[in-house]
Amino acid sequence: MARENQGLQIALIVFVMLALILGVTTFVFYRQYDQEKGKALAADQEKAKVAKDLDAAQREIVELKRILGFAASDTMQVIGQEVPKDMQLAASLPEADRNYRKLVQHLNDTVQKKNQALAVAENDKANLQKQLADREKEAAARIQQHEEEVKKAGADLSQMAANYKKTESELNAEKDKLLTERKEIEDKSNQQIKALQETVAAKDKEIRTARDVAVRYRDEAEALQHTTFEIAHGKILWVNQRTGRVYVNLGEADGLRRLMTFGVFTSSSNDVSQSEKKASIEIIEILGPHMSEARITEDKPGNPVVPGDLVFTPIWAPGRRVRIALAGFIDIDNDGRSDLDRVRGIITTNGAVVDAYQDESGKVIGQVTRETTYLVQGTPPDEKSSRDMRRGYTDMINAATRNLVRQIKIDELFQRMGYRDVDRVTSYGKGASATDFRVQPPPEGVPVSSGTVSPLFKPRQPQRGSKTTF
Structure with missing residues (x-):
C-alpha cells in the first residue's frame, strides 16, 4: 500500500513539473509571437512608405525625362x-x-551673340549698298567722261595713222641705207678677221x-747639268x-x-731612266765630304748590290736643290686618305x-714656275671630285x-728615288693577300749550322716509368 502511494506521489510530481514546463514554454512562445507580429506590422508600414516614395520617384523621373525630351x-x-x-554642342564649355x-544657357548666349x-x-x-550706289553713280560719270575721251582719241588716232605712214616710209x-652700210662693214670686218686669223696662225x-x-734647249741644258x-x-x-750596309761616294x-x-x-746603266732598279738604299751616316754610309732597304737575292753600282734619286742633285710640284690627290698607301703632308x-x-x-679642298698652294723641276701627278680628279680640285689640277698641268716642266707619276717618283718605308694597308678576311703574311728572314740572314755540335748537348729522353710527356 505504501508503495502504491509512493508511485502516485511520483506521478503527481512529474505531472506538476510537466504542467509548469508547458506553461512556461507557452508563455515564452506567445511573447515571441507578439514581438514578431509587431515587427511584421512595422515592416508593412515601412514597405508602404517605400512604395509611396518609389512611386513619387518614378513620377519625378518620368517628368525629368519629359523635360529633357x-x-x-x-x-x-x-x-x-x-x-x-x-553635349557636343557645348564642347567649348x-x-x-x-x-x-x-x-x-550656352546655346542662349550663342544665339544672342x-x-x-x-x-x-x-x-x-546697308553701308555697303550705300557705298555701291555712290560708286555706281561715280562710275557712270567716269564712263561718260571716258566715252568723250575715246571720241577724242579716235580723232587723234587718225592723225597719228597719217603721221605713222609718213614716218614709216x-x-x-x-x-x-643702214643695211647697205652694214653689208659694207661686214665685208670689211670679214677681210680683217681673215687677216687676223692668218696672223694668229702664223x-x-x-x-x-x-x-x-725651248724644249730642245732645256733637254740639252739638263743633260749638261746632270739633272735628269x-x-x-x-x-x-x-x-x-x-x-x-754600303758606302757611297757622296757626302x-x-x-x-x-x-x-x-x-x-747596275754599273752598266748609261741611262737610268731606261734601266731597271735593282735595289734601294737609305743614307744613315755622313762620313766625309764625299763619303757616306747607307743601309740596304730593298734588294733582290738573285741580283745583289755590288761595288760600282750607280745610285740615283730624282728629287736631289749635288750642289743644287730640286723643286717639286704636287698635283691631284696624293695617296701612297692606297688607304683612301690623303698622304699629302707625309709626301x-x-x-x-x-x-x-x-x-x-693642292690641299685637300683642291686649292692650289704655291705656283708652278720655270724653276720647277718636276710636276708629280697623284690621282687625277674625276666627275665626283670637287670643282676646286678639278680646276686646280687642270691649272697646274x-x-x-x-713652263716646260717635266711631269711624272708619284709611283714612278718613289720607285726611282728608292723610297720603301711606306706603310701599307693590310687587309684581312676575303680581301687578304697571302703575300702580306710571308715569313720574313732575320736581318742577318737565315742561320746555317756549321756541322759541329757541342758535347754538352744531349738529346732529351723521357724517364722510364714516367707518364710525363714532352
Whole structure:
C-alpha cells in the first residue's frame, strides 16, 4: 500500500513539473509571437512608405525625362547614348559645366551673340549698298567722261595713222641705207678677221716652233747639268752583305743628308731612266765630304748590290736643290686618305723644295714656275671630285706644260728615288693577300749550322716509368 502511494506521489510530481514546463514554454512562445507580429506590422508600414516614395520617384523621373525630351519608356542606356551627342554642342564649355542647364544657357548666349553679329552684318550690308550706289553713280560719270575721251582719241588716232605712214616710209628709206652700210662693214670686218686669223696662225706656228726649240734647249741644258733621270749621281764604293750596309761616294760637300733614299742601278746603266732598279738604299751616316754610309732597304737575292753600282734619286742633285710640284690627290698607301703632308715631309727630308701643291679642298698652294723641276701627278680628279680640285689640277698641268716642266707619276717618283718605308694597308678576311703574311728572314740572314755540335748537348729522353710527356 505504501508503495502504491509512493508511485502516485511520483506521478503527481512529474505531472506538476510537466504542467509548469508547458506553461512556461507557452508563455515564452506567445511573447515571441507578439514581438514578431509587431515587427511584421512595422515592416508593412515601412514597405508602404517605400512604395509611396518609389512611386513619387518614378513620377519625378518620368517628368525629368519629359523635360529633357526623352520618352517615359526610354531606359538609362538610351539616355546615356544620347547625352554625349547633345553635349557636343557645348564642347567649348569646361567638363564640369557640361549639363543640360548649362547647355541651354550656352546655346542662349550663342544665339544672342549670333543675333548681335547678324545685326552688325545687316548694318554693314546697308553701308555697303550705300557705298555701291555712290560708286555706281561715280562710275557712270567716269564712263561718260571716258566715252568723250575715246571720241577724242579716235580723232587723234587718225592723225597719228597719217603721221605713222609718213614716218614709216622715212624709216624704210633709212633702213635700206643702214643695211647697205652694214653689208659694207661686214665685208670689211670679214677681210680683217681673215687677216687676223692668218696672223694668229702664223704666230701659233712661231710659238710652237719656239716651244720646240725651248724644249730642245732645256733637254740639252739638263743633260749638261746632270739633272735628269738619265745620269746617276754617285756609285757604291763598298758593300757588306752580311750587315746590309754600303758606302757611297757622296757626302757633306755634295749637300747629302741623313735619311735620304736612292735607287740602285747596275754599273752598266748609261741611262737610268731606261734601266731597271735593282735595289734601294737609305743614307744613315755622313762620313766625309764625299763619303757616306747607307743601309740596304730593298734588294733582290738573285741580283745583289755590288761595288760600282750607280745610285740615283730624282728629287736631289749635288750642289743644287730640286723643286717639286704636287698635283691631284696624293695617296701612297692606297688607304683612301690623303698622304699629302707625309709626301711633303719625305720630299723636304731628301733635300728638295715643294713649290706648289693642292690641299685637300683642291686649292692650289704655291705656283708652278720655270724653276720647277718636276710636276708629280697623284690621282687625277674625276666627275665626283670637287670643282676646286678639278680646276686646280687642270691649272697646274697647264702651268707645267706652259713652263716646260717635266711631269711624272708619284709611283714612278718613289720607285726611282728608292723610297720603301711606306706603310701599307693590310687587309684581312676575303680581301687578304697571302703575300702580306710571308715569313720574313732575320736581318742577318737565315742561320746555317756549321756541322759541329757541342758535347754538352744531349738529346732529351723521357724517364722510364714516367707518364710525363714532352
